[in-house]
Amino acid sequence: MVHVGVLHTEHWRVGLLFLKAGKNVLCEKPFAMNSRQVKDLVATAKNNNVFLMELHIPRSVEKELGSGALLDIGVYCLQFVLMVFNGERSESIQATGVLLDSGVDESVVVVKFSRNRVAFCTFSIAVRLPNDAVICRH
Incomplete structure (x- = not known):
């Protein structure tokens, strides 16, 4: 399991990297910067038969x-x-x-x-x- 906690703008790129490598991914919010990137992440997870989940961490406001x-x-x-x-x-x-x-x-x-x-x-x-x-x- 890989926890993606990089800058928000890098969630898609880093998430894809690990998903394509066959790793399960737990990603901090926001999942990605737009719906196209989210669709890419979901499709890549399905194609590689790995787990993908968005982790809600309200650290920005708590x-x-x-x-x-x-x-x-x-x-x-x-x-x-x-x-x-x-x-x-x-x-x-x-x-x-x-x-x-x-x-x-x-x-x-x-x-x-x-x-x-x-x-x-x-x-x-x-x-x-x-x-x-x-x-x-x-």
């Missing part, structure tokens, strides 16, 4: 499971910022956003660096945002 936008996806944004700033220690970090009814954050983070340089990171577990990074110099 505070007790270490959920929230910052811990779920924001860490990747901040990791990218640190890479761009070559690991430089920030002068300050400010976060603002909305808390869901469960107390889970949906955040925007501003990181200030020396010489008046800033990084704005916008991420959300409630809405779909573009997966873009823009680096500007002046």
Whole structure:
């Protein structure tokens, strides 16, 4: 049995890899990014006579499971910022956003660096945002 717990966008690709190898697959939600990918996974499981199941882990919205936008996806944004700033220690970090009814954050983070340089990171577990990074110099 293989547990697929990679980034959501990779569930289909990684799931297919293991299903084609004859492995049973337990995949975190969402199963895939669209219905075509879900159909591919189901058909591949049937063709290879293996078990395929979607695992519902509400970690994105349950505070007790270490959920929230910052811990779920924001860490990747901040990791990218640190890479761009070559690991430089920030002068300050400010976060603002909305808390869901469960107390889970949906955040925007501003990181200030020396010489008046800033990084704005916008991420959300409630809405779909573009997966873009823009680096500007002046």
